[in-house]
Amino acid sequence: MTISELIEAGQRENRVLQRVSRTRQCAAWVSQLDTGRYPPVVNLCPIADWPATCPCAPQQPSRPNPAASTSPEATNPA
Known part of the structure; x- marks a missing residue:
């Protein structure tokens, strides 16, 4: 037997x-x-926590969109 066979x-x-x-x-x-x-x-x-401890993905807080601003200064830059 050779070494590779061993x-x-x-x-x-x-x-x-x-x-x-x-x-x-x-x-x-x-x-x-x-x-x-x-x-x-x-x-x-605990069963009392059932609705509050749903095993779903956490929701990210919504971020304000600066391009969708509704202030009058943003829409009419006089």
Whole structure:
């Protein structure tokens, strides 16, 4: 075997070990879900705050447009 073949074999072995580890972790999660041993879900937002804590994007304050000024001085520069 050449050095490059040994390196490739080592890389393949590492990939297989990572896949086995991930598969075992997934099997543990599925087993945990099947047996019902998982923490309950908790809503941290009180129901009284529901309308005020809407998860929507914040609104930017409107900025005055200097070109759309309606003052008489701006429309008639006498």
